[in-house]
Amino acid sequence: MSQWSQVQQLxxxxxxxxxxxxxxxxxxxxxxxxxxxxxxxxxxxAANNEAMAMxxxxxxxxxxxxxxxxxxxxxxxxxxxxxKRIRKLLQGKxxxxxxxxxxxxxxxxxxxxxxxxxxxxxxxxxxxxxxxxSVVSERQRNVEHKVSAIKNSAQMTDQDVKYLxxxxxxxxxxxxxxxxxxxxxxxxxxxxxxxLVLQAMLNTLDYKRKEVLSKIGRVIHEIDMLMSNMLTEExxxxxxxxxxxxxxxxxxxxxxxxxxxxxxxxESLFQVRRQLEKLDELLTRLTYxxxxxxxxxxQLLEKVNLLLYNLFRNSFVxxxxxxxxxxxxxxxxxxxxxxxxxxxxxxxxxxxxxxQIRVKATIDKNVSTVSNRRFVLCGTHVxxxxxxxxxxxxxxxxxxxxQPKEMKTSAGSKGNEGxxxxxxxxxxxxxxxxxxxxxxxxxxxxxxxxxxxxxNVSQLPNAWASIIWYNLSTNDPQNLSFFNNxxxxxxxxxxxxxxxxxxxxxxxxxNSEQLNMLAEKLTGQQVGYNDYQLSWAxxxxxxxxxxxxxxxxxxxxxxxxxxKHILPLWIDGYVMGFVSKExxxxxxxxxxxxxxxxxxxxxxLGGITFTWVDQLENGDVTFHSVEPYNKGRLSAxxxxxxxxxxxxxxxxxxxxxxxxxxxxxxxxxxxxxxxYSCQPxxxxxxxxxxxxxxxxxxxxxxxxxxxxxxxxxxxxxxxPMSPSVYAVLREHLSPTAIETAVS
Numbered sequence: 001m002s003q004w005s006q007v008q009q010l011x012x013x014x015x016x017x018x019x020x021x022x023x024x025x026x027x028x029x030x031x032x033x034x035x036x037x038x039x040x041x042x043x044x045x046a047a048n049n050e051a052m053a054m055x056x057x058x059x060x061x062x063x064x065x066x067x068x069x070x071x072x073x074x075x076x077x078x079x080x081x082x083x084k085r086i087r088k089l090l091q092g093k094x095x096x097x098x099x100x101x102x103x104x105x106x107x108x109x110x111x112x113x114x115x116x117x118x119x120x121x122x123x124x125x126x127x128x129x130x131x132x133x134s135v136v137s138e139r140q141r142n143v144e145h146k147v148s149a150i151k152n153s154a155q156m157t158d159q160d161v162k163y164l165x166x167x168x169x170x171x172x173x174x175x176x177x178x179x180x181x182x183x184x185x186x187x188x189x190x191x192x193x194x195x196l197v198l199q200a201m202l203n204t205l206d207y208k209r210k211e212v213l214s215k216i217g218r219v220i221h222e223i224d225m226l227m228s229n230m231l232t233e234e235x236x237x238x239x240x241x242x243x244x245x246x247x248x249x250x251x252x253x254x255x256x257x258x259x260x261x262x263x264x265x266x267e268s269l270f271q272v273r274r275q276l277e278k279l280d281e282l283l284t285r286l287t288y289x290x291x292x293x294x295x296x297x298x299q300l301l302e303k304v305n306l307l308l309y310n311l312f313r314n315s316f317v318x319x320x321x322x323x324x325x326x327x328x329x330x331x332x333x334x335x336x337x338x339x340x341x342x343x344x345x346x347x348x349x350x351x352x353x354x355x356q357i358r359v360k361a362t363i364d365k366n367v368s369t370v371s372n373r374r375f376v377l378c379g380t381h382v383x384x385x386x387x388x389x390x391x392x393x394x395x396x397x398x399x400x401x402x403q404p405k406e407m408k409t410s411a412g413s414k415g416n417e418g419x420x421x422x423x424x425x426x427x428x429x430x431x432x433x434x435x436x437x438x439x440x441x442x443x444x445x446x447x448x449x450x451x452x453x454x455x456n457v458s459q460l461p462n463a464w465a466s467i468i469w470y471n472l473s474t475n476d477p478q479n480l481s482f483f484n485n486x487x488x489x490x491x492x493x494x495x496x497x498x499x500x501x502x503x504x505x506x507x508x509x510x511n512s513e514q515l516n517m518l519a520e521k522l523t524g525q526q527v528g529y530n531d532y533q534l535s536w537a538x539x540x541x542x543x544x545x546x547x548x549x550x551x552x553x554x555x556x557x558x559x560x561x562x563x564k565h566i567l568p569l570w571i572d573g574y575v576m577g578f579v580s581k582e583x584x585x586x587x588x589x590x591x592x593x594x595x596x597x598x599x600x601x602x603x604x605l606g607g608i609t610f611t612w613v614d615q616l617e618n619g620d621v622t623f624h625s626v627e628p629y630n631k632g633r634l635s636a637x638x639x640x641x642x643x644x645x646x647x648x649x650x651x652x653x654x655x656x657x658x659x660x661x662x663x664x665x666x667x668x669x670x671x672x673x674x675x676y677s678c679q680p681x682x683x684x685x686x687x688x689x690x691x692x693x694x695x696x697x698x699x700x701x702x703x704x705x706x707x708x709x710x711x712x713x714x715x716x717x718x719x720p721m722s723p724s725v726y727a728v729l730r731e732h733l734s735p736t737a738i739e740t741a742v743s
Contacts, residue, residue, distance in 0.1 A: 333460060335454050
């Protein structure tokens with residue numbers, strides 16, 4: 001079943017979540033019509049490879065054209081109209097930046113997987129629940145409402161300033177008219193009456209000046225309060241959601257909404273600044289005793305400038321954290337001399353700033369790290385922000401060709417670079433720029449989340465563990481000494497993040513039973529893990545009891561095994577995986593003989609085994625577990641074929657396949673049939689073909705079980721079948737079974 005088919009079967013509350021991230025950037029119609037094709041492409045790799053992204057974009061348009069031809073024949077007018085619109089959108093929006101559509105589709109697929117994983121969980125995890133807090137949603141709506149109200153107030157004040165300007169011009173005209181009269185005329189009753197009118201106008205001017213200044217002061221105060229409270233909280237929440245998304249959590253939307261708020265506030269502040277400049281202009285033409293402008297205007301202008309400084313400084317954010325294109329699901333882990341990408345955005349989107357802001361990238365600037373290792377960035381480290389590269393027109397810049405290089409020490413050799421590089425050392429990539437606008441010069445700085453530098457890919461698993469632990473445990477964006485004394489993590493939150501590793505990396509998260517098994521493995525006991533605190537050492541540094549590896553190394557090896565060798569089986573949910581030997585016997589003991597389940601080895605790294613239940617002649621139940629298959633053996637023979645062809649030779653040398661039903665009662669071929677490398681009627685017989693002068697051979701996994709043996713001996717998974725063995729098979733198996741075995 002395709003991922004999209006699974007999504008369509010979700011409950012309405014989950015479908016509403018899916019609906020939130022499909023928009024004009026990637027219309028849901030295309031996702032629906034091209035579901036299988038979209039899921040078969042590697043969008044993650046294309047998101048960091050421009051040439052690959054361009055090819056995929058062109059192929060996507062071709063697929064749309066084919067759908068357009070089909071619906072044209074069906075005369076579906078509405079769908080024809082929508083597909084033409086979408087085709088035009090894809091060509092116009094992404095032709096200059098094909099990687100953006102790859103990022104969008106990759107994120108959508110990943111978010112679908114996360115939602116599917118969440119739907120399979122009995123309850124929502126604590127981290128995800130906190131990110132979807134109704135109070136947070138209410139605050140977002142309040143911020144947008146207040147920003148809109150502030151913008152309206154600033155525009156209304158513009159009208160007041162215009163009225164004040166018109167009133168003052170009328171006063172100037174009347175005053176100059178009287179001044180031009182002869183002295184005798186000035187003593188007339190008419191002139192005295194006109195002087196009274198002028199005094200009344202001056203009083204009105206004074207009142208209106210005070211009123212305008214008061215309104216400007218209220219707008220400034222409202223902006224100040226909004227920036228100090230709700231907007232700051234919104235920005236911090238977005239940064240926290242970004243942290244969680246980086247380690248596999250829900251997508252962090254909301255940046256476009258924040259950009260809209262920041263931009264409107266900046267426009268309002270610049271509008272207020274122009275109003276204060278207009279008041280200064282009016283002041284030069286007319287002032288009087290008690291004039292409020294020279295008293296209040298300097299203070300208000302100073303406050304406006306301060307708010308603009310703070311608004312611009314907060315608006316400079318890292319939109320996409322540093323990430324190597326070769327490992328898109330392991331952000332913030334960087335390898336020396338390997339390119340990485342990072343994207344920044346200025347949330348204040350003003351046309352005047354397009355191509356006017358040059359951003360410089362540095363590493364470990366003004367930062368004292370916990371090690372003596374120092375790095376420099378090679379490649380293009382200065383670029384201009386612009387609105388043309390992003391599909392949504394944001395003011396952003398993406399560095400795509402940066403490489404970290406370790407500097408030599410004073411002794412002439414590199415610091416700790418090599419296979420033993422410490423993966424707990426945190427470093428910071430900083431960005432700086434300067435904004436010059438309307439007489440203001442504002443220096444801006446921001447930094448990425450802490451990154452881990454490695455020199456060998458073998459260090460990647462432990463480096464990623466450091467990234468997970470840091471971003472799970474703290475929302476401090478720059479605590480580079482974090483691992484001097486790493487805090488414990490709440491086990492319930494850690495298990496939720498571990499489930500995200502599976503949903504984001506291999507397409508299916510973990511259910512409560514699987515998480516319970518991991519909890520027991522981490523704690524060594526059956527615990528209610530809601531409030532249990534787990535140490536960093538227990539997670540990543542201390543070996544598991546009786547083993548030569550840590551919990552995290554064991555789990556990472558399983559992730560790698562799934563990704564490379566059993567991914568379709570895992571996504572279909574046919575691999576129970578995380579179940580102890582004791583629990584598997586409880587599950588199987590009352591099942592039909594031949595019922596089996598698949599679980600990951602607890603004693604071997606990256607191993608998977610299967611256990612089946614059998615019944616002895618006296619009625620007793622017995623269990624058999626095959627020696628775990630590792631990636632080396634699975635590279636030679638697909639796991640689904642192993643399950644299909646597996647044979648056991650009992651004491652009487654009669655080979656048979658003991659695997660009948662996948663737990664709880666699914667016929668084996670029904671579960672795995674579509675994953676077999678070839679169907680029985682497609683398999684060649686040993687007599688067909690072969691190299692001249694040699695006996696043809698095939699690979700069949702075989703175990704031998706003696707009468708007094710409880711467990712199978714080590715299986716010979718890749719035995720060449722000789723004609724004599726084939727003859728034995730012919731005696732005891734049907735032709736169809738033999739053809740199934742020969743692959």
